[in-house]
Amino acid sequence: MTLSTTLEACVRNELRYAVEGIESANQSEKILGQRIVAVITFRHCLQSVRQNQATEAHFTPLIDALQQTLTLGGLKANSRHTMVNALSSLCRRTKYLPRHVKVSASSAATICLGPHPYITHLPNKDVFHRVPHQGRFVQIERYRAKSDAQESNTEQLIHDIIIRFNYSNEGLLPFLGAHQDVERDFRTTYLISHHRQSSGIRDYTFNRRGVRSLSLLKALLKALDFLHSNGIAHGRLKPSEVVVDDAGRARLLGLGLGVLASADGGVSLAVADCVPLGEYMWMSPELLRAHRDGELLVPTAAGDIYSFALLAYEIFTGKNSFPEIGSHRSAIIGIQKLFKAVVDNDERPTKPAEGSTAYTHHGMTDDIWNMIQDCWAPEPAERPSARDILNRPFMIVPDS
Template sequence: MTSNPDWTMFLSSSRALQASSRDQGTQDHAMVAFVGNLLPIVSHKASYQRLLQQRGGQAQLLIDNLQLALQAHRWVDAQKETVLKATLRLSKVTGLLPTSYRLPEIEVTRRVYEAPCVDIYRGAVGGRVVCLKKYRSCYLDAAGIHELMSREAVIWANHPHTGILPFLGVYQNGSGVFDSGLYLVSPFMEHGTITEFLASFPGVDRRLLLKDIADAISFLHHHHIIHADIKGANVLVSSGGRACLADLGFARLTEAAVLTWTSIQSTVCLGTVPWQAPELLQVQRSGGYVVPTAASDVYALGCLAYEIFTNKPPFWNIREGAHSATRAYQIIKAVVKYDERPQKPSNGSRAFRLHGLTEEVWSFMAETWRRDPQLRPSAAEVS
């Protein structure tokens, strides 16, 4: 039987880590002590639950130190995933985020994009143009919105990659814990989404853009993170012409990285229907849980490739112009019942003549759309 971890020693090491911030050598020593006391806590059910029961200043101190440890300690992957999960859970139950995420006053200039559940604003801080993302009440209450944004912030902040939109921090325009004025902040991408970029620069290397995103997805999957909403609208292009994956709002840890007593399932309809894998559409059709996987991400990556090479969304030809709900139903029926996939362009189309699509690339895209998820390639194989 596993003995109880020393809770007093854990709290003492947490306070020591906070006090060591001014001296790198002292902080390195304090970090080793904190991590050494932390791992037994998050590996022991009763102690882990006690960690999640902390509130107020003690909870903020722990969240700050967990974030510091995630960024500064040299982790074994499995250990980092466990600590990341603890940070996510503590943030969820307390409504708190690491203080290191907080940004100073930002001038919000104008709204540049509006969707059913999210608004995107342009702003400025310290002479830098930034993008601010704010969720609106759609199917969630204020607490649910805060939970969604907090989870996205923690996952995003701890997984920097050249193919992922940089995370700058959060801006709180208000004082309430679940205040609706919470924004996620990133650099403003002047080129916009990948579909907008390709409309303005049709002659770019589209295979390179696809590789940028495949590399980013492979990176996330290596860390047991599923994006769950891959589509052209969630891919931005930098000033240097490289693609960056954005919108980790639906991202989740795979069950392999989740302690059994803290697992999360979702009844939310994730992603967007034309990009969703058959197994997800089948579950939605029957009213069950939607649990995205690495294989469903790869299916969506194939649909993104279709967008990149054809300048059209997948299943654009099904009931074009129909009401969105009617069209979604027809796509679900086509994919689930009749096993249809995005329509292949003709050999004389612009996709083949001008955009870099080849039979080899199309065959590989078709592999990502296999009905059996286990037969699809991995994101690493695509990249």
């Protein structure tokens, strides 16, 4: 879908909502005024695009108007999907974040540069917990840029911010916005979320007896169902992306790659360089095959379900899915063995023995094992959707 077509759709949507608001008097004067301003902004930029005269001066107010429209709500799923896609594309093109997304946090840099007692080091970012901010505690994420992939890292970070700000769900850690010490300088960008007292899912399940593992899976499936129903593939589902809050509910830390399917059948973000080597263990056979063949890696909902199966296996067994491969001294040889095992030989983790802690401590059943096997089926089309799994009889358990 071209920018011109997207802007025309935005104009139609905003005009319709403004007219409906006036006719039914169900919107305040302030909201109606904001929608009218958005229409004028969209029309002005549309005219410039058609005349090939669009400059950064046109796109900055357009980006703010698009985000304002999304924040006001009332959009149907398809319209929202189109608008978020356009917003992400424009923000990555201009390296500009909407003003609605920006959070004032003057202490962020000081906190993240100085000593901090609650910090988690992940492969691509540092996460600071329990940071005081405006009378409450927040969580701050500081990404570590790689000099050899600065541009792709910046685009992924911008995309992550836009997607997380515009899609919220109880299965996702609530996202407040982003702070930049210097506008458009993404080396000093901090992502700020509500702080929830939480544990990594590995620590939570490995160190406790009687953990309601099925409830953890149900919460994760609800989060995945929300993402997939909005056309979003996570693409990086693994233990470090999941926490368990103080109420015992599993939540996704973020949206992973947050890949949005675009209207023309492609994806909104090229992800060929966005999958680190350390994530091979969680990649589906089709992604491993694509990487081996030098093709573009495009995360999908079916790929998320495969990763979910491996995560479920770890939750119930406390074991790595492929320990003999993951512990290999040579990463290159380990990856080659993984390709051979998963792609060529369709090997998967073995079923835990009855009487093992998977059954006695974590509630493994034959129904759950069959579900795991269905989810890591070799062919993507053979895997169930998150919603299909949630509708299985054994998944009808009280929320934790």
